[in-house]
Amino acid sequence: MSDMRMSPNLALNQLVAQRQAAGEPLIHLGFGESRLPAFAPLVERLAAGATRNAYGPVAGAPAVRGAAAGYFNRRRIPTDADQIVVAPGSKPLLMALNLAVPGDVLLPRPAWNTYAPQARLAGKHPIAVPIPEECGGVPDPDALRECITAARVLGRDPRIMVLTLPDNPTGTLASPPLIRELCAIAEEEGLLIVSDEIYRDVVHDPATEFLSPAEVAPECTVIATGLSKSLALGGWRIGVARFPTGPWGEWIRTGVVSVASEVWSTLAGPMQAVAEYAFSEPQDVRDRLRASARLHGVVAREVHRITVEAGARCRPPTGAFYVYPDFEPVREELAKYEVTDSPTLARRMLDLGIVVLAGHLLGDEGDALRFKCATSMLYGETAEQQQLSLDAQDPLALPHVRSNLDRIEESFQRLIP
The missing domain is CATH 3.90.1150.10 (Aspartate Aminotransferase, domain 1)
Incomplete structure (x- = not known):
């Protein structure tokens, strides 16, 4: 520290x-x-939610978790409300994942400047992997295998791989074939994929094909997202995580909720009202x-x-x-x-x-x-x-x-x- x-x-x-x-x-x-x-309709929801001053469930109220589940379902990622946790921004959720899941963290190089410090705060080693020539946000597959091997030789324990889709800082999106290749490596190596999709709704061309790792490797992918970028709500701090089904996903979600209960308690009630409306995606x-x-x-x-x-x-x-x-x-x-x-x-x-x-x-x-x-x-x-x-x-x-x-x-x- x-x-x-x-x-x-x-x-x-x-x-x-x-x-x-x-x-x-x-x-x-x-x-x-x-x-x-x-956005005026969200300002209205914020004002209307101002009376929601009780703590409520740590993971979020059923209505907001249901709305977030619907958001993922509309993107070809089958999701139930019980797989969702809402939080004051995606940053706390990413930090909670570092605290709940053991192992060192594989990151693309370059990457958003918060990933590596969060790993260090959790007592982990960030392991930087060069990005492919054509895009950022993901490790180059060949370099990834080499880095995993080298890290283990040095006594590291790589267990988590972060992908950013689309990417901060390069402004690019990894292609579906590249995502499939990385998912195959993750499954072979027993890695948890943390897919940071906070920019998913800021893809410039609506015709661009977006493939989430959760579509390819659903049992080992956690998705983090939020409303800071797509709806310009950075100061309102609204984040969402979607966890896999099955025992591993339930174990990770339980760990994140445990961290949340000691750190932020719950997403503020007025913000849950905003998130419920936003993730319902009216016209x-x-x-x-x-x-x-x-x-x-x-x-x-x-x-x-x-x-x-x-x-x-x-x-x-x-x-x-x-x-x-x-x-x-x-x-x-x-x-x-x-x-x-x-x-x-x-x-x-x-x-x-x-x-x-x-x-x-x-x-x-x-x-x-x-x-x-x-x-x-x-x-x-x-x-x-x-x-x-x-x-x-x-x-x-x-x-x-x-x-x-x-x-x-x-x-x-x-x-x-």
Whole structure:
């Protein structure tokens, strides 16, 4: 614990807020918040649920668990309410899984910056595995087998594998064949799959095929999700976990509920009212999800274009709201400005007025010239501007969006004058 520090993305967000409040004109691409106004029907449910001030069941009331089960059933994942636990965000659920399930944790490299610290907090070893060339969010299958073998030789005990679908930080989605291959390895090696699907409803193209590991390896997959990203409710803290059927799944769920009973007791009653409505997916919620995913995709693809034209390699974003450029092709040019790794590259971007999250903070190789851009912060400073962005046929043409993108493009062009 003496080595623990604040999560780097949260620390960066606080620092940027202070500097912006002091008048510094920074564009913030370092924090993965879906910067959209609160959806009015959910605000109504929150107000209506304000009288729900009793604790209630630790796992959540039957109605909200039933709604979440329906959400998964509509996605080809047969689920009963008794397989569901709701919590104040998906982060506590992921931490509870680390505390309830023994064994070290296999992570894609790079990965969301919370996975590894949570594993360490639980006394585990995070084991980073390189991602495939075509996408992020999952370990490369060949490298995974090698890492499992090497970890066991070193006395490690890899038992959990985390997948992120779609991925933070690369903004990409692993293909169904890749998911099937990883599930086969998990079953062979006796691994628990933790599938973080909090960005599932932020796939840009509705026609994209999404395969959850729970469809392929249902007895060894736990799904974590929530409403922070898809419905822009990060500050409301609503998370859901779906556990497998059978003795192992019941044992894991019991362990997570035991942790919950000692840590957060239950999801706040008003938030359960919101979650019940949201996971029931009436037409207004479905329309909002489609509009949000479209906006995220349009803006992410424009930032992708800007990074590529500045000399980076970058996987085209297909989900979530991130791009993860790699400036290795222009390493020699960047060295002239004393940029040799991800920390110095992030500092160079800050000097140009753009805040990014350096790749080494996401477990990436320290000397790599990579960082994460969160494009969901570009929709406007006010709720009115953000709503205009959401409603616009061409959000890139809106002055408040275009001006941000033009500043970003100018800064990237100045990266290597």
